[in-house]
Amino acid sequence: MTEAVLLHLIEPAEWRRALSLGAVRPPSLDAVGFVRPSPPGQVHLSAERLHPGRRDLVLLVVDPGRLTGPVRMEAGVPAGPRPGSRPEPAKGGEDGVLLYGPLPTSAVVAVVPYRPPVAPVLPAADGVLGRAIAFYSSLPVRRAVRVGDVPGGVAVPDPDFPHSRDNNRLVLTEPVDAATITATADEVAGNAGLPDRVATLMWPGAAEVAADLARLGYDIEEQLLMARPVGPLPGGERAEVVEQREVHELWDRSWRTDLAALGPRLDQVVPQLIGREQLNDRVVAVSDIVVREDGRVVAAGQLRVDGATAAVESVMTDPAARGRGYADAVLARSLGLATEAGCDLVMLEAAADDWPRHWYARRGFEVVGSTWWAHRPA
Structure with missing residues (x-):
């Protein structure tokens, strides 16, 4: 295998299911025993054959070195089988890539919208x-x-x-x-x-x-943009994963404080900020992580997993509970979950002019852009 990355075109809902299962298992895997990723120069052939005119799909950017099943190049294979048919070598067809086994989500280093004729920007695996x-x-x-x-x-x-x-x-x-x-x-x-x-x-x-x-x-x-490799931090056992609705009260208190200058508009803005959060879990795997005091959520954060990449979001602590290491516990549990999901990279966004960037730097995050x-x- 000489390709730096491979691509696999997929329905967004199918990718979200794969994140829950840990692998992409298209119907072709059960039917013929393999998954058919594409070299970057050939993915448009699969798109034209199987999904003509579609602009709502996503490309999985796959690191071949992370695949666990055998990968073989086969000459003269059409770009992709029609649903329900068994592919056969075709004279004059493109060389094909066959992955004999499921496509692990941990081999997917990025997920990119596929919106032809706009060419997708593909990051390198490293x-x-x-x-x-x-x-x-x-x-x-x-x-x-x-x-x-x-x-x-x-x-x-x-x-x-x-x-x-x-x-x-x-x-x-x-x-x-x-x-x-x-x-x-x-x-x-x-x-x-x-x-x-x-x-x-x-x-x-x-x-x-x-x-x-x-x-x-x-x-x-x-x-x-700050990033670090996955790896343990102490204290994660104090944090737990909860249903997102259990974080709503803390979000409400925090955002009303941060946005107090909006005055009467708070009653419009804050419910929308809370309500929008459920949209993320439709496309990436979201875990909401909290620490409680006397049963009440006083610190929280969110981990979003997208293949081998994870992002930490919205780490916050109630002002009355600060200085007790709760944010560290949330971050440690997040890194543990990212490791369990097979991620190799954890990233976050931090305002350049605010103190959290220094807090994250002390915990191994480095500025990358x-x-x-x-x-x-x-």
């Missing part, structure tokens, strides 16, 4: 920054109710949660100038009736455009 960008640019697209192509990336408006900037923004992964971003954000937000214009700039060297947006009246926030959030009220 590219930490590329995998981080793939995760943070992919998740909002995969959970969105609508996705629209815009210069430099996509727009993901969600009319159900208009006050959530995370769910209503431009996700830009290719260079685009500030004037174009402003015009696009105005058009998208105006058409959707959104209260904010939001864009995330996720390409290398985006700081200059972020500065241009600041001069146009945008609030700019640099988000550091930056993204830039730009926000302007309507």
